[in-house]
Amino acid sequence: MRRERVRALLEDVAAGRASIDQALAHLDAAPVEDLGFANIDHHRALRAGYPEVVFGEGKTVEQTVIICERLTAQGDGFLVTRSSEAQRIALAAKFPAVSLNALARTARLAGSATPASSVVKKALIVTAGTSDLPVSEEAVETLLALGLGVARLTDVGVAGIHRILAQHDALRDAAVVIVVAGMDGALPSVVGGLVRVPVIAVPTSVGYGASFEGLSALLAMLNSCAAGVTVCNIDNGFGAAMAAARILNAP
Amino acid sequence: MRRERVRALLEDVAAGRASIDQALAHLDAAPVEDLGFANIDHHRALRAGYPEVVFGEGKTVEQTVIICERLTAQGDGFLVTRSSEAQRIALAAKFPAVSLNALARTARLAGSATPASSVVKKALIVTAGTSDLPVSEEAVETLLALGLGVARLTDVGVAGIHRILAQHDALRDAAVVIVVAGMDGALPSVVGGLVRVPVIAVPTSVGYGASFEGLSALLAMLNSCAAGVTVCNIDNGFGAAMAAARILNAP
Amino acid sequence: MRRERVRALLEDVAAGRASIDQALAHLDAAPVEDLGFANIDHHRALRAGYPEVVFGEGKTVEQTVIICERLTAQGDGFLVTRSSEAQRIALAAKFPAVSLNALARTARLAGSATPASSVVKKALIVTAGTSDLPVSEEAVETLLALGLGVARLTDVGVAGIHRILAQHDALRDAAVVIVVAGMDGALPSVVGGLVRVPVIAVPTSVGYGASFEGLSALLAMLNSCAAGVTVCNIDNGFGAAMAAARILNAP
Amino acid sequence: MRRERVRALLEDVAAGRASIDQALAHLDAAPVEDLGFANIDHHRALRAGYPEVVFGEGKTVEQTVIICERLTAQGDGFLVTRSSEAQRIALAAKFPAVSLNALARTARLAGSATPASSVVKKALIVTAGTSDLPVSEEAVETLLALGLGVARLTDVGVAGIHRILAQHDALRDAAVVIVVAGMDGALPSVVGGLVRVPVIAVPTSVGYGASFEGLSALLAMLNSCAAGVTVCNIDNGFGAAMAAARILNAP
Amino acid sequence: MRRERVRALLEDVAAGRASIDQALAHLDAAPVEDLGFANIDHHRALRAGYPEVVFGEGKTVEQTVIICERLTAQGDGFLVTRSSEAQRIALAAKFPAVSLNALARTARLAGSATPASSVVKKALIVTAGTSDLPVSEEAVETLLALGLGVARLTDVGVAGIHRILAQHDALRDAAVVIVVAGMDGALPSVVGGLVRVPVIAVPTSVGYGASFEGLSALLAMLNSCAAGVTVCNIDNGFGAAMAAARILNAP
């Protein structure tokens, strides 16, 4: 609840329009709907700039559908990430307009208030190899769900350094760059040296044995020799997109 | 060397103003000064938006002073991070105008082109505990070296959650927030839920045994339950400031 | 065997009511029933305050049923944790009164001596997200098996800090708080700053890649900046409940 | 600020005894003293049941002394943990009544409101080996600072199992047991099987190479086969004592 | 090839009974049969005291059967460890006299020279919990394959310390003790303090999350506070038995 709301409440109490117990009740109340297995935060869009996103893993098909129903009942759209195929099928049956992306494992529905995708400020998603696409596609879907602009560069890893160097136009046009890479996690360091805008690195769990499910790429990115590169969790395309949204949504 | 420069070079060749071998020589040349032990990149300010920053560790006092002399000889200022006391003393003897910060372990000298610190868009540095100050001060010094606006909140860790909640004005005024915390690394998750702007988390090596020199805070921050928080290397106040600069310098 | 029993035995020997060899036999005997594949400790309730709990993993269906039969043959109830569906089906067929909880993976049967659930001193189970429910439900089932009072708060993670702050009544009424969280493991630090009673943190294996199956949350909790928070093994709702029982059962 | 205080404030507003802006100012104010390098939380004793404890590491001698002066200026005593010898010497010069414990690395001063040490409910500190004493002494000092009862068992590791078995009287008299051990971390499992009261395990960084600075003992304790044992951070005698205090202070 | 054999060879050369090239050929030859996918070492029994044991994992059913056929063709028996069910079925079809142990995942056939199991010097296999039985049974099968004496103690973990203390007769009769335990790995430390004979600790991958597939037990055992306990690889019941055999077979 925002500060202006507290001031109004105190004015009501001062004017006798509200009793003390009513005011206490309001201060206690939270804009949260309790479903038993989850608390839906309907004020998140007001407060944080985007509606609640549903993390599909560890939720049953039924729980997933119910949460999405409550979100749409409030006029919000939804984005479900890390969804199973069963969850996506159930959502498609309930919401015919939903966009499914099997590679990204997402289901996305626009809300009444979702803005059309921007063409002015774009996030550029740079992907090192084909095997990293599930993660970069999750980032793409999340940005689309937020109504933000997206461009892509794919399969431009540093072992063939000319591939990324050839893309100066795409790099120059980006307002923020998300770099998705597994194995040696080297690409963000090169990109970070080529652009002045924010660079968000996403390690992926792609690679042979000593990639240790993305740990190697994660550590390399945290140690990027290009100053000012920041890092998300392994395979967390969603988180990278949310970080990009925080940057793109700045006034 | 930027693309415009290549076009001009080609025009010279076409017009006969430059021979092919001269053009090749230019294409070969890099705007880099070779000191034997280091290559100074004098074009970095043009290309990346900030001059080269000197990492003090592993360099001798002599190497450090020579690099700073070459930078100032080009009209640049300098920032030395992770400097030893001996390095700082030598720099102060050579450059009387230098700003030393023993806590942050930095030496900073404004260049002729360093802009005055902005008052419009500020980075807010939020520090969990007193022991984290060396890292947050390194971030502050770096932002000042880049001519960017800075504000501070200190000792507002989550075990006394009212401390950060009481600071809504400071949080509301920030264009980007850097959160510096050791131990459980929990503060960025709370801050990330309170603000809509970018949040950059910096784990510190502060804590008892199982903090494992900052690993625990690092992992917690990578797993932040607040969406869109990104993470820097352990104790890397410099890197966090550079990431903030990428955001604040956006057109 | 308790000290009073030893004194009684010595008195019998002194009075000639028992021979030396009889006494030695008693001192050798342990209140343990050997099933070949397991030793059931029938005196545990006397000694430790609760009957033996059966860890389902790595036991066959047959072994599980036999152990439960021997426990009920002694008048004890039982609790089976980490049970497979097959184990639960077999137990339900043998013990129609058993309570099955698929989410918690438990099977529970009250013994003749299980006390009714207390309403005076309650353990409060605080869960960060919906995905953490299997672990918190295991804690709930264990507390119920021990006849202790339980209350729940669900989906109150720190990214929406107002959710836990709104629950001061529930927090105030708890005699001990179990906090179940994955990802950044930040919730116990906030709760530990809000209550004076014991706080037991349980990390869960919920999260993206760098959660490393709960390691990140575990480390964060061990480094909690709220003093006096203690930690259980990853996903160990059972252990947390047993720790709470040690506290609630204090005279 | 507690809920009763909010109610009183609202009554003042309703009665016209306070203006809305005055009320807002009170709601904004936090009971925290800002020293520039630290925020002292003077209400912690009211809220959490004990005054703020000063973590000495990473603080200068001057910062440490100033914080202690401000605490005593409010009538509180203080406890400084992980203090350096220089810090302790400075504190002794300023506060002649301070108790220094070089082994525990603590400085302790009773406040006007520190209760006398209880003789009714005692925490028992069980230490596996002589090398673990710095950690267990830190726990002892912390409990004394809180006015709680303490007993000790020293050098009773499991390799000579009769040593702990011989101490049934001490074990029986404890309201809570803190078990401090390095190396194999096995002692809490044995103690946890011998007592019904809460057992708090503290791993220490004592041992040969593969103890990995306490990691081995930590992991062993988290995996204790005695149900309901909880664990603190490595070498964190302070934290274990605070956890014990939460238990002993229960109504 | 043993030294006596070399001497005989040299005598043959000196006496003209063998040519230099024949001698070289003998020195080159190794007592190994090359199957393409494996080299069977038929002299191992002579040299090392036991025939080659077949590690089933990563071998096809066909490879497994062929190796066993070649071993029996030389009059040796065989032991296959870590066998799949398919491997065991195929071996039983080929060798009707084979002993299969599904829990231990072994197939064992006595050779013509396998000694009858000793009753004089026995290895005692002590197992902490029922879930550890697959590992301890692998040790048992291996000892039986070598014709050595075996005794068992099962489900005697340290949380009920009286269980192992009650077994002094079994402990006293052992010439070597193998202790198999997961979770906290505490049992070898207690056993090591109770007996004077060699103690071989085997960590198992049994336990909740932070057991990290046996790493916790492994580290605890390496740090055993009982002097002179040695450790095998995780779940390596075979290796422990081989170490026991080296001890029991001493002249």
Added chain:
Amino acid sequence: MRRERVRALLEDVAAGRASIDQALAHLDAAPVEDLGFANIDHHRALRAGYPEVVFGEGKTVEQTVIICERLTAQGDGFLVTRSSEAQRIALAAKFPAVSLNALARTARLAGSATPASSVVKKALIVTAGTSDLPVSEEAVETLLALGLGVARLTDVGVAGIHRILAQHDALRDAAVVIVVAGMDGALPSVVGGLVRVPVIAVPTSVGYGASFEGLSALLAMLNSCAAGVTVCNIDNGFGAAMAAARILNAP
């Protein structure tokens, strides 16, 4: 694009045979075919000495076949590593001449320019145990795809040290040795002491629990006491072969 090509381009511009914009277009163009999901680098053979190798994991059957079609359309052959059985079946249907190796998980097709396998300079693949064969076979297939000479030594681990010592002829004939071993990773140290040529060590994920999926062997090999042994990623037979090719292809 190689330097000679740039010189030719500049000569064209100087002579008026090419406009500036044409030259810029050529400098921008990269010899890469964009398939949407992948960029195929058709110039790799010219630049790096071998055609692009297709990493099968994480690619669909369709993507795999399309990439191979485009490669063969350019006259190249192909090698697919880490292929699934479905991928191999689809490739065999499309390319009847393909060589499939289920153990190595490869599909290989000679290109028009693939040289016949050399008999002069050979890479020797030394394998410690039968379970390591999938990795060493991947190396073999890769070397054959590159037209290089190969020899094999199998099942010559150090526990029977005479097995490798007996193979001095094979060792002497090798121009480079690839040593594939899991478990203790000891074999490269022995081989490195026996030969003067380059030794490339490949750890495999073969072994009991504390092999940690090849980490133990990897660390041992990095710490080889034989000077000048270098190491590849775990299970990376392909990478080892590529490293050998760099050596064998030297002029």
Added chain:
Amino acid sequence: MRRERVRALLEDVAAGRASIDQALAHLDAAPVEDLGFANIDHHRALRAGYPEVVFGEGKTVEQTVIICERLTAQGDGFLVTRSSEAQRIALAAKFPAVSLNALARTARLAGSATPASSVVKKALIVTAGTSDLPVSEEAVETLLALGLGVARLTDVGVAGIHRILAQHDALRDAAVVIVVAGMDGALPSVVGGLVRVPVIAVPTSVGYGASFEGLSALLAMLNSCAAGVTVCNIDNGFGAAMAAARILNAP
């Protein structure tokens, strides 16, 4: 206290020679001398076959001397391991007959009952490199303190495999072999394949970066491809000697 002693006590009670309270007192008493900072176990020699060994690290000079005085007051000798130079100087001043070994960091004094060193059954200490000598010398000193026979092989690492192969006489004469190695930890695998007697591997913290203070050698040894090799803690020469003593002292 041994079982015979309990029988005697019961006979005294039965005969009226001891009261029940006297018997209880005896059963309570432990053969341990409490020094406040340590419990000395004077019966260890009877029970475990060797007197208590003093671990010097973490003990003050004074504590070390006092413990040694109490041990010699009982007629025992002593062995202090991991001693500081200050501790050794103090011990030499107090006990002129003490043997100091600076390389092994030990101080050793024979007790009245220490047997003369055996010449029949010897432990062979095999050391890979000169840098490993501190660890192997600790093992040697410990064996001498126990009156056991010792032989040494030094600097016989596997990179020069002929060095260990040349020592068949020494290997043949050993009743047990302790192998001390850092770096790749490969030597125990080779030795384990050459001898039939027990092999105890001791990893050392010797090596470059990725030796991780002995972790690499430790893991390699746990994964030894020679069956029946067991492992001690890193740098734990003492523990290896104690394990050897358990074997050599067998009847």
Added chain:
Amino acid sequence: MRRERVRALLEDVAAGRASIDQALAHLDAAPVEDLGFANIDHHRALRAGYPEVVFGEGKTVEQTVIICERLTAQGDGFLVTRSSEAQRIALAAKFPAVSLNALARTARLAGSATPASSVVKKALIVTAGTSDLPVSEEAVETLLALGLGVARLTDVGVAGIHRILAQHDALRDAAVVIVVAGMDGALPSVVGGLVRVPVIAVPTSVGYGASFEGLSALLAMLNSCAAGVTVCNIDNGFGAAMAAARILNAP
């Protein structure tokens, strides 16, 4: 001892020029000089192509000097790596012609047979940053000790990708490339894509916290996306040079 030597020995025996016992003695003898604390392998140059290199760490000044004296007594030169300043001073006093390199921590003396440095085939040492120079200088010194050709590129990390791209001449002239880098370890991937010759990557312990003393760079290099890059131990410039020597010395 080489095979030819064995043949000659057998011929002597056959011809009666040597008795059997003399032959046995020769077969027993190893070309190793035993100094008590070390075995010097005087035949290494014959067998492995280079004389024994002395690892300074963990050796006393006296041991170091003695080993060097014995090596020079045989006509060999020496190279001491990881030497302390004291070791270097002592060596300079004894051997006035020695070359000391404080940055590389080496002492080097040419032997009578050391070849002059080649100008035909050169190893190129590429260093990412100034802080990596101690490691790359160790590689340089080792190559010089072996009489091999060396070239250097310094401070060419990937964050300024044009720096390495500008060096095509140096890259083209190299017969083997050693790439030394800390932090993100990205440089070998770029270099590996630019050259066809062997690339040996050396991670250094340079970087902020999460570089974990070089672990991050090590893992990145093992996961290099440029095929055929091999890796040495952290900070192991010596090992990389030895690997390069194996390549350069190929016939």
